[in-house]
Amino acid sequence: MTHKILVATGGGDCPGLNAVIRGLVKRAHLDDEDWKIYGCIESFNGILKDDIEIVELTEEMVSGLHVKGGTIIKTTNKGGPFHFPVRQPDGSWVIEDRSRLMKERLEQLGIEAIVNIGGDGSQRISLQLAEMGLNVVGVPKTIDNDLSSTDFTFGFQTAVQIATEAFDKLVTTAESHNRVFIMEVMGRDAGWIALHTALAGGAEVCIIPEIPYDPRIIAQKIETRYKNGMGFCNIVIAEGAKKADGKVTGSAPTAAGDPHIKLGGVGDVLRHELLDCGVEHDIRVTVLGHLQRGGTPVAYDRILATQFGVKAFELVKEHLYGNLVVYRNNDISYVPIEEAVRSPHLVQPDKDFLVHAAKGVGICFGDEES
Numbered sequence: 001m002t003h004k005i006l007v008a009t010g011g012g013d014c015p016g017l018n019a020v021i022r023g024l025v026k027r028a029h030l031d032d033e034d035w036k037i038y039g040c041i042e043s044f045n046g047i048l049k050d051d052i053e054i055v056e057l058t059e060e061m062v063s064g065l066h067v068k069g070g071t072i073i074k075t076t077n078k079g080g081p082f083h084f085p086v087r088q089p090d091g092s093w094v095i096e097d098r099s100r101l102m103k104e105r106l107e108q109l110g111i112e113a114i115v116n117i118g119g120d121g122s123q124r125i126s127l128q129l130a131e132m133g134l135n136v137v138g139v140p141k142t143i144d145n146d147l148s149s150t151d152f153t154f155g156f157q158t159a160v161q162i163a164t165e166a167f168d169k170l171v172t173t174a175e176s177h178n179r180v181f182i183m184e185v186m187g188r189d190a191g192w193i194a195l196h197t198a199l200a201g202g203a204e205v206c207i208i209p210e211i212p213y214d215p216r217i218i219a220q221k222i223e224t225r226y227k228n229g230m231g232f233c234n235i236v237i238a239e240g241a242k243k244a245d246g247k248v249t250g251s252a253p254t255a256a257g258d259p260h261i262k263l264g265g266v267g268d269v270l271r272h273e274l275l276d277c278g279v280e281h282d283i284r285v286t287v288l289g290h291l292q293r294g295g296t297p298v299a300y301d302r303i304l305a306t307q308f309g310v311k312a313f314e315l316v317k318e319h320l321y322g323n324l325v326v327y328r329n330n331d332i333s334y335v336p337i338e339e340a341v342r343s344p345h346l347v348q349p350d351k352d353f354l355v356h357a358a359k360g361v362g363i364c365f366g367d368e369e370s
Contacts, residue, residue, distance in 0.1 A: 004111045005316055007057065009071040010080070010118035014141050014155035015297035017071040020117050022062040031060050031134035031317065038111065039073035043122070043253025046073075046100045047105050047124035048084050049177040054109075058262035066302045069295045070146070077337070080125055106134070106174060111325035113316045114357045115140050119153070122343060123324060127337045130322040137315045138324035138337050139308050148345040149335045151328035153229055159186065159292040160196045166288055167236065176233040180222055180274070180283040184267035186292050187238045191347045193292070194238035195354055198363055204233045206362045209240035209268070210347040211355075213366030215273035221364040233281075236302075239263040307332045330368055347359055 007024065009017050010344050016081070030033040037057045040046040046053040055073070065072065079085055088094060106114075113135040116126045119142035126138040140147045143159035152318040163185050174181040187193040191208025198206035205221055207213045218235070225233040240247050240263055249266040259341070267285040274283060282308075297305065304327060310334045311325045323334040 002036055002110075003113075004036045004038060004109070005113050005115055005313075006038050006040050006054065006106065006111045007073065007115045008040040008043050008046075008117065008122075009073055009075045009141070010122035010217075011075060011077050012119070012143070013070050013075050013293050013314065014143055015069050015158035015295060016069045016154035016301040017075070017117060018303045019066040019143060019297060019305035020139055020141070020154070020312070021057060021072065022065040022311040025057050025059060025062045025307040025311045025314045027077060027310045031313075033317075035313075042074045042076045042116070042123070043079070044081050044102065045079045045084070045325060047102055048079065048081060052105065066306060067296055074288075077121065082125065082128060088193060099129070100105050100120060101260065102129075103134060106319075110249060111320065115139060115207065115312045115316065117312075119144070123147070123337055123341050124266060129187070130337060135316070135319075135321040136337070137312050138340070139312050140324060140326065140340070143193065144187050144190045146344045146346065147194040147340060148343055149324065149340040150328065150345075152304065152327055154301045154308060155293075155297070156192065157300040158295070158298045160200065161298050162292050162295065163193055163197040163201040163236075163288060166269070166291070167197055167203065167234065168288070170286060171201065171232075171234050172217050173212070174234055177282065178226075178230055178232055180233045180279070182235045182237055182267045182270055182283065182285045182287065184237050184239055184264070184287045185291065186288070187240060188263060189240045189344065189346065191195065191238045191240075194236045194241075195347060195358065198236045199354065199358055199361075200263055201234070201236070202237065203236045203363060205235040207235065207237040207241045208347055208356060209238055209242060211349050211365045211367050212242055212244045212246070214243070215270065215277050215366070217272055218364065218366045219271070219277035219279050221366075226281065229281075230301075231281075234317070235270070237267050241266050242261055278334055282343065286331070318368075319355070 041053040145156040250263040
């Protein structure tokens, strides 16, 4: 008897997605039963479209795939089984719930299990599908590292490495020109990328969403870095950073089926705030953006992602559905998806030693304790 698994990669792209796919496919082909693995193109949209778009993932297709960034089966953060955008004859869009259609098509194709590789939003979809009675296993993916129940998500270490290398370059140019450099990094509501980058790169200031900032305190920190007009200062700011009013910087989504606020621009906002506070030094802003999502995954993420792919297959084989593969205390395990999406994994300023260590080396967070 042939067993069929459908694999989907949802949300933003992330270094290590292909390594998960490779790990799952290679493990399946080593099993003593007959397995076929299919990739659903553009997350679940491939099976939700009027013309189904799925592809069989063979050993030949995944050979050497662990070093390749992105995902060979594409991804999207638009649509999905519960909010699928459908264009009307007049050009307008309506959102349809196609979850029942998806279930029917899976049954028609003889697919008995789904492996959904994605972040918080994707795993909430996994939970909804599981509640419908579908056999789902989740794999945690996000450069933001904001999924609870797992110590790390794959893609995070690569994003931090990219950000740190960029920051190192800004330090030398800031010193050469006596400038203040603000580097804006991703992370949405979590400050993990910014915090790790600030520590690795030796930043003077680190602004994260979990600690509301006061630009006046940052301006004071900057002045301690200058004497007779000579000096420099480097700042890392997370895209979801906010002041005490709680407002983030971004724009409303415009694409049909995309509910996510487009964060970005907070680095430039901080620049103007610092100028208003009387900072007279030359201030420049660099936004890394999607550079953090692309390229070859570092060794750590290749290893973690491969382990996740192997474990995902084994959960399917053992019929342990409704669970998310996780990395905990140097071990690969699993937890119920419901537990994993209950609350996000955010920096806890009063508990995380990373914050304590950063303050211990003089990094300012723009709050009263800085």
